Amino acid sequence: MTAIKHMILGGGMVAGYAAKELAARGLKPGELAIVSADDSLPYERPPLSKSFLAGKDTEDTILINKPDWYSAQGINVKLRTTIDRVDLPAKRVHAASGDAFEFQNLLIATGARARKLDCPGNDLPNLFYLRSMDDSRKIRARAAASKSAVVIGGGFIGMEVASVLSQQNIDTSMVIPEDRVWSRIFTPALSEFFENYYRSRGAKLLKKETVASLKGSEPLEITLSSGRKLSCDMAVAGVGAIPETDLFAKSGLVIDNGILVNEYLETSQPGVSAAGDVANCPDSIFGKRRRVEHWDNAVSQGQHWAAIAAGDRRPFVHVPYFFSDVFDLSYELWGDPGGATQTITRGDAKSSSFSVWWLRQNRLVAAFAMNRPDEERQAAPQWIESKQSVSADRLADDKLPITTAAN
Template structure:
């Protein structure tokens, strides 16, 4: 189908941030065909980072999370099917069947089904008061509990768990974080910065227990009362499970698309069926430099949504940008760009004790990632350094401007 062909029809399944950016870009770029946006939730697309940040902290409303005003979709001739999830994809007939029984025919299908929180296979995991954080409703419940100064136990010391811990301490709650690794965020940040975040939370009164294991959740059939560990039971009014997410690939698998820890797509986001694309958290996409990646971050959902639209429009744009994410915890604001791991060497530019610094990660003499902490308007400079050959001494030398490092 050529760009602007009024006979072409696009169906987007997932109604999240990637989906919203797909439909917006299509309309902005002059696509005149039918567009239908399908979502399992009753809400129009909204941004999820706020669920563990400003919405949870009570500084932003649910309405402020929405990507577009409610009337935007009708005004741009985008048909919506909210609270009516897709249940079947018939690729031979180019048709999607919804839970209501409605069938939608497509020329292009975009799967932006996201990810679902990983659950615990433990006694008591289904008790009332054991929660995950993925939806507005989840965050609303957490926010109410924080307002009551509930005793909160968080299982998992990843970004979601630590952001919720910060919000809970800000609300005056008693917070325990149980992390199975030796340090939280170790796999992402390595030992130096993982230790920094551990100290940050302990310094704000979080009982952070590393190398921790959980054997069960207690509640005697009623609301949760505690989390059982080998060292004893930790009292809890609420338990947040933050042990990662699983890409929601069930529709793709049933449709016979290639799936391996996400929906496999090429650098243009095409699946094994060239008229079916995948974008956002569910997509394991071929990055032009980094190979197959599945990235669960806000920036990636926006960019991949736009890229899916460009592919539909017949343009040969590719997945070539560096991953980016941000976090806000207590008085720490941070941006990260690139793709490093615990094996890379962290180089600190500035003084960790000051709370304002930059960190680079090096491998084989090349910059793999950069992070600015409470140091603003430099992330674009860090992005330009990714892949550059720079010595650790130069990176750490604050007398050399960032723009002169490479």
């Protein structure tokens, strides 16, 4: 049995940034252990559907901390170690290998896994799901030998993968169940902008379609709900993620779309916290609970847990944020458009420089920005957090500085 002061279960993004923050706050050698099922040290996941997938980044360039940094800090990282049993009241976790660990303070950061298609053929060799570096490597290798691809799902991972594959001159079709891309978040005008952009870059869009079945491998044959058949060298499904909570089903933790934590990221079990994709956290800005599956949330919650572990106990208050890169476009989104009563566009929605502002009554609840001035990027999270009242007319007038829209 190894006894540890701080233990992080899961060696992903939360772990990488939590370790960095704890070290900056005076961690002593031997005080922190990271136990991870991964075979790589904590790495940035966003490049897996962008630059790493495109072959522009390597394992070394996407690591959050360099390999010798962990040993220099006296942090014990146990890779290829899957925890398969926990006894949280006894403050113990057990690995499939037989190793056991006793902790004073545990951070659960087990993330999420890619959701699989629910249809016959959902495990065929040339159908890929994307969560890990290894998944990305396999997609990259198959793409190098492919002339045609089908991307299933029109969320951010599907859109990013389709963008990378199209740019490799692979004939790429996207199959999406909705009548427009990312309808859950985007306004119709935003969806239209991206659909036109994708078409202009050669990607095809098959809307209001789901996959009924897959068969074969070379080629892979896909039958859609309409009966339409597609034949391709490879397919990638980006159909959502499931929080990794199975391990805690009988642990006494409260699980409801992730592990429920309070505003200090603490679970119902003393000494046990959760952060990142696996955690369902109260959002005091919007007055609701949410489980966020984005980079900034993993980074910020990892750092926040470390601050609390180092004695700086404050509630986690954070504006949800998300970024994505597709083709030569980079965009960002703050807040939560749900419940908005009005949307306003600054700039020209047909160009690649515009922003969209979602208002509920006269308060800003969400903002999208692509190639916009820093003042707009700064105003968005500040106004959402402060519940700033804004003038819709002044906000819509692109000739006025954004700051004049604050009432």
